[in-house]
Every structure is written in structure tokens, then in C-alpha cells.
Amino acid sequence: xxxxxxxxxxxxxxxxxLKDTYLHWTRTxxxxxxxxxxxxxQESAYKPDDLLTExxxxxxxxxxxxxxxxxxxxxxxxxxxxxxxxxxDNISDLxxxxxxxxxxxxxxxxxxxxxxxxxxxxxxILEQLQKIIDQSSDD
Numbered sequence: 001x002x003x004x005x006x007x008x009x010x011x012x013x014x015x016x017x018l019k020d021t022y023l024h025w026t027r028t029x030x031x032x033x034x035x036x037x038x039x040x041x042q043e044s045a046y047k048p049d050d051l052l053t054e055x056x057x058x059x060x061x062x063x064x065x066x067x068x069x070x071x072x073x074x075x076x077x078x079x080x081x082x083x084x085x086x087x088x089d090n091i092s093d094l095x096x097x098x099x100x101x102x103x104x105x106x107x108x109x110x111x112x113x114x115x116x117x118x119x120x121x122x123x124x125i126l127e128q129l130q131k132i133i134d135q136s137s138d139d
Contacts, residue, residue, distance in 0.1 A: 022069040027110060029058050033103050040096050047091050055083045055099065062106065073118035073125070077105045081128050101132050 036055050039047060059081040066075035081102040088094055105125050108114070118125065 001029060019069050022065060022071070023110060023113075026065075026071075026074065026106070029062050030103055030106055030110070033058050033099070035134055037096055037099055037103065040091070040094060040099070049091065052085065052091050052094065055094075056082060059085065059102075070111065070115050073114055073122040074106060074109050076117070076122070076126055077102055077109065077129065080126065082134055082135070089102060095136050098132055098136055101129055105129060 033055065036051055036058075039051060059078050063075050063078035063082055066072065066078060083098065084098055086093075086104075105128075108125065109118070114122065116122075
């Protein structure tokens with residue numbers, strides 16, 4: 001039986017608290033991405049030029065922290081989104097369905113707390129995202 005004063009027990013508690021903080025932070029970042037998506041989807045709404053940069057920055061931050069907490073699939077999804085965004089010159093070049101697919105995939109990782117690379121489910125998610133991106137470039 002482990003005592004609450006056991007250093008290993010305390011360390012595990014600290015890691016779990018950091019993991020919870022990461023999950024909360026990531027949900028907040030996804031909420032911001034969804035708000036940006038709403039702006040993109042509104043035809044009449046003003047779309048500031050820096051919206052593309054903001055979407056990239058949010059994705060890049062998610063990419064950077066996922067692996068630190070064992071959410072490698074989250075990092076892979078965010079990397080995919082960053083790579084898609086990296087070659088877009090302006091906001092009118094964005095296809096919202098691609099961003100939406102990435103955000104929904106990240107939601108699945110958070111909701112189901114899929115750690116690591118996600119195994120076969122993770123592979124399927126990444127393959128589907130790549131397929132969506134490839135189809136958009138064929139158009």
C-alpha cells in the first residue's frame with residue numbers, strides 16, 4: 001500500500017494534475033479554433049488578415065505540447081493542420097472543411113482521452129485527414 005507521503009505517489013499525482021491542466025488548456029485552444037472557424041464560415045463577416053496566423057499559432061501550440069503529455073496523436077493531428085496552413089498565403093485560400101476535420105479529430109482525442117499514438121484508431125484518423133487534404137488539392 002502506498003502512503004500519500006511516498007515520493008512516487010506524490011510524483012504520480014503531480015503528473016496527473018499537469019495532464020488535467022494540459023487537457024483543459026487544449027480544450028480552450030480548440031474553443032478558440034472553433035470561434036475562428038465560425039468567422040471563416042460566415043460569408044458576410046469581416047475576416048481579418050491575421051486570422052490565418054492565429055489559426056496556425058493555435059495549431060502550432062497544440063502540436064508543441066501534445067507529446068510532452070503523452071498525446072502523440074494530438075501532436076500528429078496538429079502537425080497535419082499546421083502543414084496544411086503553412087502553404088496558404090491568405091484567408092481566402094482556406095478550406096474550412098479541412099480545419100473542421102482536424103478540430104473534430106482533436107475533439108475525439110480529448111473526449112476519448114486517447115493517449116500515445118492512438119494505435120489503429122489513430123492511424124485511421126490520420127489517414128482520413130490526409131485523404132481530405134489530398135482531395136482538396138486535386139480540385
